[in-house]
Amino acid sequence: MASIKDVAAQAGVSVATVSRVLNSHPSVSPDARSRVLAAVDALGYRPNAVARSLRTDQTRTLGLVISDVLNPYFTALARSVEEEARALGYSVIIGNADERPEQQDHHVRTLLDRRIDGLLVSPADGASPLLHEVARTGTPMVFVDRWMPGVDVPVVRADGHRAIQDLVAHLHALGHRRLAIIAGPAATTTGDERVEAFREAMRTHGLALPDAYIGQGDFQADSGRRVTEHFLSLPEPPEIVFAADNLMALGALDAIRAHGLRVPEDIGIAAFDDIPWFVHTGPPITAIAQPTGDLGRAAVRALVDVIEGRPPQSVTLPARLVVRSSCGEPAGGPPSNRSDRRSGL
Amino acid sequence: MASIKDVAAQAGVSVATVSRVLNSHPSVSPDARSRVLAAVDALGYRPNAVARSLRTDQTRTLGLVISDVLNPYFTALARSVEEEARALGYSVIIGNADERPEQQDHHVRTLLDRRIDGLLVSPADGASPLLHEVARTGTPMVFVDRWMPGVDVPVVRADGHRAIQDLVAHLHALGHRRLAIIAGPAATTTGDERVEAFREAMRTHGLALPDAYIGQGDFQADSGRRVTEHFLSLPEPPEIVFAADNLMALGALDAIRAHGLRVPEDIGIAAFDDIPWFVHTGPPITAIAQPTGDLGRAAVRALVDVIEGRPPQSVTLPARLVVRSSCGEPAGGPPSNRSDRRSGL
DNA sequence: CTGCGCCGTGGAATCGATTACACGGATGAT
DNA sequence: ATCATCCGTGTAATCGATTCCACGGCGCAG
Numbered sequence: 077m078a079s080i081k082d083v084a085a086q087a088g089v090s091v092a093t094v095s096r097v098l099n100s101h102p103s104v105s106p107d108a109r110s111r112v113l114a115a116v117d118a119l120g121y122r123p124n125a126v127a128r129s130l131r132t133d134q135t136r137t138l139g140l141v142i143s144d145v146l147n148p149y150f151t152a153l154a155r156s157v158e159e160e161a162r163a164l165g166y167s168v169i170i171g172n173a174d175e176r177p178e179q180q181d182h183h184v185r186t187l188l189d190r191r192i193d194g195l196l197v198s199p200a201d202g203a204s205p206l207l208h209e210v211a212r213t214g215t216p217m218v219f220v221d222r223w224m225p226g227v228d229v230p231v232v233r234a235d236g237h238r239a240i241q242d243l244v245a246h247l248h249a250l251g252h253r254r255l256a257i258i259a260g261p262a263a264t265t266t267g268d269e270r271v272e273a274f275r276e277a278m279r280t281h282g283l284a285l286p287d288a289y290i291g292q293g294d295f296q297a298d299s300g301r302r303v304t305e306h307f308l309s310l311p312e313p314p315e316i317v318f319a320a321d322n323l324m325a326l327g328a329l330d331a332i333r334a335h336g337l338r339v340p341e342d343i344g345i346a347a348f349d350d351i352p353w354f355v356h357t358g359p360p361i362t363a364i365a366q367p368t369g370d371l372g373r374a375a376v377r378a379l380v381d382v383i384e385g386r387p388p389q390s391v392t393l394p395a396r397l398v399v400r401s402s403c404g405e406p407a408g409g410p411p412s413n414r415s416d417r418r419s420g421l
Numbered sequence: 422m423a424s425i426k427d428v429a430a431q432a433g434v435s436v437a438t439v440s441r442v443l444n445s446h447p448s449v450s451p452d453a454r455s456r457v458l459a460a461v462d463a464l465g466y467r468p469n470a471v472a473r474s475l476r477t478d479q480t481r482t483l484g485l486v487i488s489d490v491l492n493p494y495f496t497a498l499a500r501s502v503e504e505e506a507r508a509l510g511y512s513v514i515i516g517n518a519d520e521r522p523e524q525q526d527h528h529v530r531t532l533l534d535r536r537i538d539g540l541l542v543s544p545a546d547g548a549s550p551l552l553h554e555v556a557r558t559g560t561p562m563v564f565v566d567r568w569m570p571g572v573d574v575p576v577v578r579a580d581g582h583r584a585i586q587d588l589v590a591h592l593h594a595l596g597h598r599r600l601a602i603i604a605g606p607a608a609t610t611t612g613d614e615r616v617e618a619f620r621e622a623m624r625t626h627g628l629a630l631p632d633a634y635i636g637q638g639d640f641q642a643d644s645g646r647r648v649t650e651h652f653l654s655l656p657e658p659p660e661i662v663f664a665a666d667n668l669m670a671l672g673a674l675d676a677i678r679a680h681g682l683r684v685p686e687d688i689g690i691a692a693f694d695d696i697p698w699f700v701h702t703g704p705p706i707t708a709i710a711q712p713t714g715d716l717g718r719a720a721v722r723a724l725v726d727v728i729e730g731r732p733p734q735s736v737t738l739p740a741r742l743v744v745r746s747s748c749g750e751p752a753g754g755p756p757s758n759r760s761d762r763r764s765g766l
Numbered sequence: 767c768t769g770c771g772c773c774g775t776g777g778a779a780t781c782g783a784t785t786a787c788a789c790g791g792a793t794g795a796t
Numbered sequence: 797a798t799c800a801t802c803c804g805t806g807t808a809a810t811c812g813a814t815t816c817c818a819c820g821g822c823g824c825a826g
Contacts, residue, residue: 080814090776092814095814099814104775105775108775122533124536126471126474126813128814130469130783130811131814151496152491155490155491155517172500185467190471191469191471297697356678356703357702358702358703424782435806437784437785437805437808439783440784441804448802448804448805450804450805468783469781472781472782475783476783476785476810
């Protein structure tokens with residue numbers, strides 16, 4: 077592969093001049109510039125980003141460590157992150173933690189070894205010493221979706237409090253009283269937060285939330301299955317199961333189907349995260365939608381602000397309830413939810 | 422951030438010795454080794470991968486350019502690719518083409534600029550001059566899922582011929598005669614191939630496949646919607662719509678729902694690609710499943726073979742039909758498909 | 767006419783690693 | 797005792813870029 081030396085030789089100038097042309101430095105004669113450009117073209121020369129990074133101490137690359145690539149919520153996030161980053165002249169390297177703290181740390185370390193300019197993380201684990209260390213050493217970092225309490229880093233996330241209140245109000249209005257939740261890992265802020273918001277909403281509506289109705293999941297489908305099995309085995313099973321993410325909702329559906337039960341007649345279901353498929357499940361699933369696109373864009377902007385020395389901003393955007401029929405037919409009869417005419421994918 | 426010089430100073434040795442310890446070169450005294458290790462630990466030193474790559478001319482990184490991150494098939498593929506690569510000591514940088522040739526080329530170029538050791542591509546476009554060029558210059562490359570005819574590069578993919586034959590046989594047995602297909606872009610091999618296999622299977626069963634029943638899609642949900650609208654407006658609409666990927670199936674469902682039609686009573690649906698949600702759609706969708714995990718692993722192994730100078734192998738694995746109820750109840754009555762008890766996500 | 771300053775350019779240092787080569791000392795063979 | 801060998805180590809070249817500094821030539825002002 078041709079190097080800058082080859083270009084310099086071909087153009088009859090020094091490497092310094094070639095570099096100046098390539099970086100559009102002002103003081104280069106039109107003559108030299110065109111000879112360099114011609115040589116670049118002739119040789120199909122492309123600057124070696126590795127060498128350039130070594131010298132300039134910047135890679136124009138962002139690291140994004142997401143909790144799970146198989147989760148449509150995170151891929152939607154990843155997509156908007158990459159798009160915004162590209163628009164700002166950065167590339168993105170994605171690391172998939174698979175909800176496993178060791179794997180998260182592995183990716184963080186690898187990304188740091190490659191000297192990425194900044195890190196976007198959705199921590200799979202509230203207590204990673206490595207991430208604490210990273211924050212302490214001043215590596216530009218922004219948390220997205222989840223965060224770590226006590227770490228002074230901008231956070232970009234959606235707030236589900238209001239939407240969860242709306243959800244419980246909706247369920248209450250439909251006559252449901254026994255509501256259960258499949259929680260995310262307590263080690264994640266989103267896990268905690270959603271349970272707390274749910275608990276609070278239940279209190280607001282004068283409903284009890286017994287411990288038996290709080291199942292411990294891990295944001296993966298299997299745990300949704302397991303917890304739902306448990307709910308169904310209770311002497312008095314819940315009327316509604318609310319899953320704290322879409323994959324656990326998938327698992328819950330698996331379990332319900334395995335028991336030969338019908339939704340919503342025998343048991344209702346709702347989920348945090350809205351995905352295109354929820355429109356077409358049997359029945360369509362009531363969900364809380366997050367503004368993934370805005371989240372991704374805001375996260376990148378905050379991170380780039382840190383990197384380029386501007387004061388960054390934490391951002392919290394509201395999530396919103398999307399009512400479908402998985403908890404019983406909303407008043408007014410047959411499906412008429414206009415927002416569902418297109419899946420938006 | 423501490424460099425190798427700092428470690429050398431701290432340990433009282435030269436940088437060469439530090440490097441030797443780090444690369445477990447044999448001739449280092451136990452004493453020096455332990456002093457270096459202590460210094461590394463004290464300083465929290467991590468080798469700069471950028472500098473290392475510049476010197477050794479290898480990055481131990483693979484590039485993966487997929488057609489669409491929002492497509493669960495490709496994220497499943499990406500996950501298995503990353504896993505296998507990690508097992509072999511490589512990292513993976515994912516580029517998302519979004520089914521757009523320019524964006525694909527953008528990522529290919531960026532990856533090459535970073536001097537990745539090898540490239541895994543699922544070409545969004547049959548004729549990218551850039552990819553031709555890359556193949557010609559001998560950059561290690563392997564095609565996965567889709568390929569480019571006439572480019573001499575190993576291909577790892579699933580073969581759907583047999584599964585499509587099985588699908589048409591199944592539909593024929595259910596009494597369906599008017600089958601339509603939503604094809605992928607003709608510029609992709611998978612697009613072409615699936616139509617051809619379908620056409621052949623129709624012929625085998627003595628069925629006609631009029632041009633009006635071949636809709637042109639682009640592997641995205643919107644096109645599935647559009648093509649299905651068209652099918653439904655035909656004087657004699659098809660009894661079954663077969664979508665060449667899962668996103669177009671999603672779009673088809675959107676269109677069918679918008680028309681207030683029921684599946685499978687009014688119209689049946691089947692899809693290429695199986696995803697966990699197909700079990701829970703209303704009704705569960707008959708699909709052709711690809712062995713994504715094996716595909717990803719085989720692709721990485723083939724690529725690493727090329728990189729490390731071993732003879733690589735093209736691999737073709739069979740896809741298989743998974744019958745559910747979206748085309749009508751299979752003989753034997755109510756759902757009893759054991760393979761659907763768990764979603765496998 | 768002289769001198770100052772600017773412009774275009776090249777030489778060389780630099781980034782942080784790896785590694786070829788040289789060198790001194792110890793060891794073993796004769 | 798002598799010499800070859802080997803081991804552990806350090807010096808310095810190198811990878812491919814960027815960028816500081818110096819230098820020659822030219823234009824312009826005094």
